[in-house]
Amino acid sequence: MSAATAGVRHVTAGDGRAATHPYFPGIDGLRALAVLGVVLFHVHESWMPGGFVGVDVFFVISGYVVAQSVSEANPSSLSDYFIWFYRRRFARIFPALFLYVIVVEILGMLFIPGGRETQYIAMTGTSSLFGLSNVVLFFKSGDYFSPGTAFNTFTHTWSLAVEEQYYFIFPFFSYWLIARRSAGKSKIALAVLVAATLGSLLACWLVTRRSHEFAFYMLPTRFWELGIGFLLKLALSRERRAISGGRGMAVVGAVGFVVLIASFVLTPSDPFPFPFAIPACLGTAAVIACIVTMPTHWANVLLTREWLRHVGRISYSLYLWHWGVVVLLRWTVGLDTSVLRVIAFAATFALAEASYHWVERPIRSAAWLKTISAPRYFATFGGVAALLAVSCTALDGAKPTLGLAASNDVTVWDAYAWPGAASAQCANQKRSVHFGGGQLTTWSPACAPAAPAGLFVLGDSHAGAYTRMLWQVAASGRYDVRLYSLGGCRPIQTLANTTIPACDAFLNRSIADIRARARPGDVIFLPALAVPRVRDGDGSLRTPEGPVGAQDRQRNRVRLGQLLSTGARVIIEEPKPVTAVELVRCADPFNRISDYCRIGPDLPRSMLEKRAAPARALYAALAQPGVYYWDPFPALCDTPECHGYLDGRPLYSDTDHLSGFANDLLLPNFLQFVDRVRADTGTGPLDQTANAQHGVVTK
Structure with missing residues (x-):
């Protein structure tokens, strides 16, 4: 029998009965194309843009394959079928995943810094052990194509989670459609499967534009892709044979192969998955149909090349390990040169071969796993997953003491951690809750007077990066502090086309809450990113955004007017300087040598002042009684060149979010300024003329 023709492989049912189902070598070749496309894209996007x-x-x-794998099952009951199916799936997926998670978590503990920027990495890894990493990524990390997900060593496990969640649904369909066929129930199951597939495609269409993250990560908008494979298996089954070989299939297979190959090069990432995932999925279905019905077709002959079949056999391990290699290199020596990319490619294959030969194959064929009872079998896997989850949590907690990254020092780097200042006058507790799609953090000083003044802080992630300073403001005993923050959401918009979809709802709810609580004598502080970043997270230079439009200008005036209507005084934060590189990525000898870090963080002050000028002009146009401007720029940069470090300590955690040290540095000036704003009578150095000239800050 030639490599291009179907063979027969023996499988074992849950009760020990022998079963056979056909094996198509070309599908291994198809797996190879899929995994090579993913690996090449992640190692260097230009190598495989789609x-x-x-x-x-x-x-x-x-x-297709999972449905094919149960085609000869003959269970005695639905429970027998469930047990048989899940035993096989557990042995197929979890051993290699368990190894990957613990090894990468150990390496991450050593080389990936702790802090706000990496806080969800361990959570993603732990959730992947239970098939929930896609849920964590949807709620915590955002867009798959964003810089944040590019530095999470477990981002890629979202697709495993989608498949694992699909496996909880699959047996309900496949039992009546394949394992225990009966005319009436099979028709109902088929109708439900078709409806679920079409409904998922419709949901993908409707949701992609409205919530790209949900459409990308979640099963309801991905089910249609798996459903296509399942329905294809039913159409190709001997009993139905709705699809057969012939001249028409030869054309379909050829077109499908060309479309599939083209999709690896031409598919854009937006909007995705709908509609641009459709060509790749339909092309794949066409090629599978050709492989099954026309084993001598040229596409199948190409896909049955031995090296492609081998890559297909190790494709699961390749997919697992490639991302860990890529991300760990990004966190350390970089992935910026051809030599490093070749090293990444070679390391991926070496780890995949080891994982396949020493973990995947031995455990899948282990005799002892096949003989133990179902309760003990699943308890073993569950116990290992729980143990690894505890281990990952412990390793993440050990970063400050065992990790090698200098930025693990929270007393200097972390803008969200209490510094433990001995000078704190008033004990208070930080409380954080989800609020309007963002976060609400409050501090109520225990020793404050019966009705302390309120300090309301509203802004984007840069408002959140003032957490440590605000905590200490509350510890002064003079203010009851409420912080409303949502990344990318600015109450005063200074950067064009940068507003996130959830921003309006968050700002409306936050402003309504402030208006219900604020009183004359209170202070409202509006910090946000106002200066365009110089470089993106991938190191590429960023073109400054254009000026905001008339609609945004009007919104700025309306929101400011709503806040002033409370009788409180409003402080607008003037633009802060930014740096050229993310300091957290460039703080150690093992990452400072990367091409990304080599240019250093420092930038000319004149350049940053020029980038800040449009925002200053917008703020000046809002000047009116009750509006004040606090300028942290002089404290962060008072020389012709703005530095990322001051006296060896970082001013930023990345390129623009303040570090814990910078919070401590700005605290005295900010607290004094807030006190002066509350005491201002309109005739002193804080009068409105000075406001308009931005002359209200003492260094």
Whole structure:
């Protein structure tokens, strides 16, 4: 029998009965194309610009192959079928995943810094042990194509979570459609499967534009890809044979192969997954149909090359390990040169071969796993997952003491941690809750007077980066502090086309809450990123955004007027300087040598002042009684060149969010300024003329 023709592989049912189902070598070759596309895209995007569709190809393949793998099952009951199916899936997925998670978590503890920027990495890894990493990524990390997810060593496990969640649904369909066929129930199950597949595609269409993250990460908007594979298996089954070989199939297979290959190069990432995942999925389905019905077709002959089949066999391990290699290199020596990219590629294959030969194959064929009872079997996997989850949490907590990254020193770097200042006059507790799609953090000093003044802080993630300073403001005993923050959401918009979809709802709710609570004599502080970043997280230079439009200017005036209507005084934060590189990525000998870090963080003050000028002009146009301007720029940069470090301590955690040290540095000036604003009579150095000239800050 030639490599291009179907063979027969023996499988074992849950009760020990022998079963057979056909094996198609070309599908291994198809897996190889999928995983190579993903790996090449992640190692260097220009090598395979649309390579991310390899995951969509995997979904269609999985939909077909998993349905094919149960085609000869003959269970005695639904429970027997469930046990048999899940025993096989657990042995297939979890051993290699368990190894990956613990090894990468150990390396991450050593080389990836702790702090706000990396706080969800361990959570993502832990959740992947239970098939929930896509949920964590949706709620915590945002867009798959964003810089934040590019530095999470467990981002790629979202697709495994989608498949694992699909496996909880699959047996309900496959039992009546494949394992225990009966005319009436099979028709109902088929109708439900078709409806679920079409409904998922419709949901993907509707949701992609409204919530790209949900559409990308979640099963309801991805089910259709797996459903295509499942329905294809039913159409190709011997009993139905709705699809057969012939001249028409030869054309379909050829077109499908060309479309599939083109999708690896031409697929754009926006909007995605709808509609641009469709060509790759349909192309994959066409190629699978050709492989099954026309084993001598040229596409199948190409896909059955031995090296491609081998890559397909180790594709799961390749997919697991490639991302850890890529991200750990990004956190350390970088991935900026051809040599480093080749090293990443070689290391990925070496780790995949080891994982496949020493973990995947031995455990899948282990005799002792096949003989133990179902309760003990699943308890073993569950116990290992729980132990690893505890270990990952402990390793993440050990970063400050065992990690090698200098930025693990929270007393200097972390803007969200209490510094333990001995001078704190008043004990208070930080409380954080979800609020309007963002975060509400409050501090109520225990020793404050019966009705302390209120300090309301509203802004984007840069408002959140003042957490440590605000905590200490509350500890002064003079203010009851409320912080409303949502990343990318600025109450005074100074950067064009940068507003996130949830911003309006968050600002409306936050402003309503402030208006219900604020009184004359209170202070409202509006900090936000106002200066365009110089470089993106991937190191590329960023073109400054254009001026905000008339609509944003009007919104600025309306929101400011709503806040002033409370009788409170409003402080607008003037633009802060930014740096050229993310300091957290460039603070150690093992990462400072990367191309990204080599240019250093420092920038000319004149350049930053020029970038800040549009925001200053917008703020000046808002000058009116009750509006004040606090300028942290002189305290952060008082020389012709703005530095990322002051006396060896970082002013920023990344390129623009303040460090814990910078919070401590700005605290005295800010607290004094707030006190002066509250005491201002309109005739002293804080009068409105000075406001308009930005002359209200003492260094």
